[in-house]
Amino acid sequence: METIGPETGHPVSAGLPTGGQRRRLALAGVRGPVAKGRDFTRQALRDWGWDGTRTAEDTLLLVSELLTNASLHADGCHELVLTAGEAGLRIEVCDGTTTLPRRDPAPRRGIPGGHGLHIVERLSDRWGARTHEHGKAVWAEIEATRLTSGRPAGAPPG
Template structure:
């Protein structure tokens, strides 16, 4: 999208840089929080021009996995935070200080134990950090992958 410069008729970009933009979604006690988190993330990707490619689909899966893991293993989600920069940072806050652990040997075709493997596979980096009221589990996807739609690992 472009606008015309005042008095000159010269086009110049109208969009602001997405770097440093942050969006927060409160999820404590919210029903359907995984779907709400995916919708919230999808809208951020659209607004930031990072939608419509395989990597954006991977981001939506990452959000689903992180939110589901918080629900199943950490007593529920408190907040989803998305931060744009050189990488998209996805943070899911919950109310426990127990750090996530990958299942030692998830079985192929059997439900459960695969979530953090999916997070590890689709993200460029992931981790967790404890804070005063619980923890945040985060994943990052390089902005260059979102802009180009290049699949993970390439």
């Protein structure tokens, strides 16, 4: 597969580069961080050949949940980091607080709120959080086998 680079107009190869790739999107002070993060992730998945599957749709939902949680509970998103490699994809959302996320043990059905980390837990293969000197990063990982072999989005189960 070949893609034309927007900056140069020259062909660039699509797919995951040997050794992987990390992409960062600064979000501090940005309006509409969830939509921008989804667009950024959608483009990365397309570039890496991981688009058009149910797992790609799950990935976009994971990004939305992580960015929304940072916006609502951690004084906003600072950065979205996508790290792709042979093992899969790691999504990290960095914010400015060191308060670790806490999963609501019993969210109420039909009532907004308290469901985000349950969604993250169900859609990812692993997730967690780590603090650093400027705040924390909440991360989720998706294994490569799910990204490369998922059914097309909208395909019936089976």
